[in-house]
Amino acid sequence: MGAMSTWKVWITGVFLAVFLTDRLTNAIAFRRENITTTLGPQLSNGAQIILPHNAGFVQATQRWSLFDPPHFTAVVEVGTEEDIATTVKFANKNNIPFLAVTGSHGTIACLGKFNGIEIRMRKLNSTVISEDGKTATFGGGKRSGEVIEALWAAGKQTVSGICECTGFLGPALGGGHGVLQGKYGIASDQFVSMRMVTADGAIREVSSSGPNSDLWWAMQGAGHNFGIVTSITSKVYDVPDGGLWSYETYVFSYDKVEAVFETINWLAQHQPPGMFNRDVIYRNPSVDPKNPILQVDLLQESVSAVAPNFTSPFRKLGPMSVGSGSGTYKDIPKWTGVNFNSIACNVADTSKIRFPIGLVSYNATAQQALMDTFSQVIGPDSPFNVSQVLFEGYSMYGVKAVPDNATAFPHRGDNQLVTVAMVNAPRPELDAQAVRIGNKLRQVLLEGSGSTELHAYVNYAAGTESLQNLYGFEPWRLKRLKELKAKYDPQDRFGYYAPIPV
Numbered sequence: 001m002g003a004m005s006t007w008k009v010w011i012t013g014v015f016l017a018v019f020l021t022d023r024l025t026n027a028i029a030f031r032r033e034n035i036t037t038t039l040g041p042q043l044s045n046g047a048q049i050i051l052p053h054n055a056g057f058v059q060a061t062q063r064w065s066l067f068d069p070p071h072f073t074a075v076v077e078v079g080t081e082e083d084i085a086t087t088v089k090f091a092n093k094n095n096i097p098f099l100a101v102t103g104s105h106g107t108i109a110c111l112g113k114f115n116g117i118e119i120r121m122r123k124l125n126s127t128v129i130s131e132d133g134k135t136a137t138f139g140g141g142k143r144s145g146e147v148i149e150a151l152w153a154a155g156k157q158t159v160s161g162i163c164e165c166t167g168f169l170g171p172a173l174g175g176g177h178g179v180l181q182g183k184y185g186i187a188s189d190q191f192v193s194m195r196m197v198t199a200d201g202a203i204r205e206v207s208s209s210g211p212n213s214d215l216w217w218a219m220q221g222a223g224h225n226f227g228i229v230t231s232i233t234s235k236v237y238d239v240p241d242g243g244l245w246s247y248e249t250y251v252f253s254y255d256k257v258e259a260v261f262e263t264i265n266w267l268a269q270h271q272p273p274g275m276f277n278r279d280v281i282y283r284n285p286s287v288d289p290k291n292p293i294l295q296v297d298l299l300q301e302s303v304s305a306v307a308p309n310f311t312s313p314f315r316k317l318g319p320m321s322v323g324s325g326s327g328t329y330k331d332i333p334k335w336t337g338v339n340f341n342s343i344a345c346n347v348a349d350t351s352k353i354r355f356p357i358g359l360v361s362y363n364a365t366a367q368q369a370l371m372d373t374f375s376q377v378i379g380p381d382s383p384f385n386v387s388q389v390l391f392e393g394y395s396m397y398g399v400k401a402v403p404d405n406a407t408a409f410p411h412r413g414d415n416q417l418v419t420v421a422m423v424n425a426p427r428p429e430l431d432a433q434a435v436r437i438g439n440k441l442r443q444v445l446l447e448g449s450g451s452t453e454l455h456a457y458v459n460y461a462a463g464t465e466s467l468q469n470l471y472g473f474e475p476w477r478l479k480r481l482k483e484l485k486a487k488y489d490p491q492d493r494f495g496y497y498a499p500i501p502v
């Protein structure tokens, strides 16, 4: 090539680079302009666009956990269902990702890939109880504590997550475990109908009959993948006996683990629908400076003290301490440390990663191995020393009354829900170490279960799990979910929270 043609190639290259840079700059400027000047006028009066330099952006984008959080370039605080549809269409047109945010407690590694618009749901906060008192319709931005409060005022209750500050729908779209599931089934079993905005920006009414009835099955267990729920109608129930509940709580030393979990296995066979236990392995140096301890909480409905036939087997094991009390259904979040004022509900500067496993029953030897491993790998001076293993033993009558194939929730056979919750300062090397330890502790339980199938509740998942772990091992389940995904979300717009690949 001669000197002249080399020069021409060089000049053409420079022109091309200048042209492309100019187009790119214009495209970015166009995007910025779009969200305030193009989208803004299309939204309702109650809506607000909050950009990173605006007051309120930090608060609107705060997360419960700093582990692999989503990155937000703008917040659209929606005021109406139409605002959501309009924002989704705008985002699609401009090829910008969007994510619904209600309680900000979602923590799963795939959220870290998100970079786009937060659709903030909190203003959709209404409650309407039907005239016959059998159902209630909630706005899609309601938190669990607000659902509990609104129903309580009318003498009603329904199944929700225990934690007051998580969204109501965040948990429920993945199934939703809660105190009342023994009586009525999980939260998604209460759904009667919903309105939602799908990936194409259409507003759809979804229920077990009608034009979108195929989606109904998926919205009960895999719902985060298919749309933004703008309102949900759920079954509600009269509060019995003034909402009376009682608890008894025990702290057991390290050496009692096997005996305690054998007793919890017995309890699982006998606890009535209005009863559950919630237990935790953690370090408390003021109780035992060297070893982790095991706390067991028994909670029972409609009694002024937990019945002696349930308490005496635990008392006989010789706990280090026993406590008890009574109150109402509304006190349960406070008793279990997840009320609005609790540490769990207040945004902290920590990274929290959870590793769930569902079990049919406890293998007492594996539980001791779990305690030993926890003690070894999370010592008193470890950067993870406020981590915990949580054991949720809900009554299962209501859950098992719903056929296994009736919804996308795949874990009705698991009577015990165990979650290793790693907590550390948010540093990449500590996060990586937390993932290794969390998986190691969970593996101890999987091996002890005698099964090779890890069942991981989607809403507690770390993001290291497989699709089968989250959505079920039966091939027909994944086939059905993938077909629905291809039909309703072919561009994978809802591809950031436990995504089902298209």
Ligand SMILES: Cc1cc2nc3c(=O)[nH]c(=O)nc-3n(C[C@H](O)[C@H](O)[C@H](O)COP(=O)(O)OP(=O)(O)OC[C@H]3O[C@@H](n4cnc5c(N)ncnc54)[C@H](O)[C@@H]3O)c2cc1C
Residues within 6 Å of the ligand: 064, 099, 100, 101, 102, 103, 104, 105, 106, 107, 121, 140, 141, 160, 161, 162, 163, 165, 166, 167, 168, 169, 170, 171, 172, 173, 175, 176, 177, 178, 223, 224, 227, 228, 229, 230, 338, 344, 345, 459, 460, 497
């Ligand atoms: C302290 C604590 C206690 C918990 N207790 C329980 C419990 O008792 N039972 C239980 O089942 N789970 C429980 N969880 C887990 C909980 O289900 C998940 O963390 C869930 O993601 C929280 O939802 P959120 O709205 O608070 O979080 P967000 O981060 O706001 O939402 C999580 C995801 O849900 C989707 N989403 C949110 N709103 C909507 C909507 N309106 N329509 C469609 N999609 C939406 C989005 O994909 C979003 O990424 C608990 C979690 C924590 C941290």
